[in-house]
Amino acid sequence: MTEQSQAAAADPDFYPGRVAGDAGPEQIDWTALRAAARLIKEKAYAPYSGFPVGAAALVDDGRIVTGCNVENASYGVGLCAECGLVSSLNATGGGRLVAFTCVGPDGESLMPCGRCRQLLYEFGGPELLVETSHGIVPMTQVLPDAFGPSDLSRATGPTHT
Numbered sequence: 001m002t003e004q005s006q007a008a009a010a011d012p013d014f015y016p017g018r019v020a021g022d023a024g025p026e027q028i029d030w031t032a033l034r035a036a037a038r039l040i041k042e043k044a045y046a047p048y049s050g051f052p053v054g055a056a057a058l059v060d061d062g063r064i065v066t067g068c069n070v071e072n073a074s075y076g077v078g079l080c081a082e083c084g085l086v087s088s089l090n091a092t093g094g095g096r097l098v099a100f101t102c103v104g105p106d107g108e109s110l111m112p113c114g115r116c117r118q119l120l121y122e123f124g125g126p127e128l129l130v131e132t133s134h135g136i137v138p139m140t141q142v143l144p145d146a147f148g149p150s151d152l153s154r155a156t157g158p159t160h161t
C-alpha cells in the first residue's frame with residue numbers, strides 16, 4: 001500500500017494536498033491566471049490540430065503552475081495542456097490546486113476535456129475553482145459524482161487468475 005492509499009483508507013475525504021481554509025473565488029487573481037494561460041499557450045506544440053491550448057493554476061502556496069498541449073505524429077498520444085500543468089505542479093514541489101483556468105486558440109476560456117477533469121480532481125479535489133465561459137464554478141460542477149483517490153480505500157488487494 002502506498003502512503004497515499006493508506007491516507008485515503010484512513011480518511012474518506014482524503015485527496016493529495018488537501019488543506020483547510022480555502023480561498024473564495026473573489027480572493028483569486030483570475031486576470032493574472034488568464035494571462036499566464038495565454039502566455040504558455042504560445043509555447044504549445046499543436047501542428048496537427050492547429051488548436052493551441054494554455055492552462056494555468058494557482059497552488060495553495062501561492063505559486064502559479066502552467067502547461068501547454070504537446071501533440072504527436074501518433075495522434076492518440078498527444079498531451080493536453082493539463083498534463084503539462086500537473087507534471088509541473090509535482091516537479092516544482094507539489095501542493096494542492098486552488099484555482100484553474102484554461103484558454104483555447106482565441107485566448108478565451110476553454111473547458112478541460114473529460115480525462116483532464118480527472119487529472120485536475122486528483123490535485124485539486126472537489127473544491128478546486130474552475131473558470132468557465134459561464135463563470136467560476138467548483139470542481140463538483142465540472143466533474144459531478146467524481147471517482148477519486150478515496151474510492152481506492154475499497155481495494156481488496158492485488159488479484160489475478
Ligand SMILES: O=c1ccn([C@H]2C[C@H](O)[C@@H](CO)O2)c(=O)[nH]1
Pocket residue numbers: 046049051052053068069070071078079080081082102111112113116
Ligand atoms: O482540455 C483540453 C482540451 C483539448 N486540449 C488539446 C488537445 C489537442 O492537442 C487539442 C485539440 O483537441 O487541444 C487540451 O490541451 N486540453
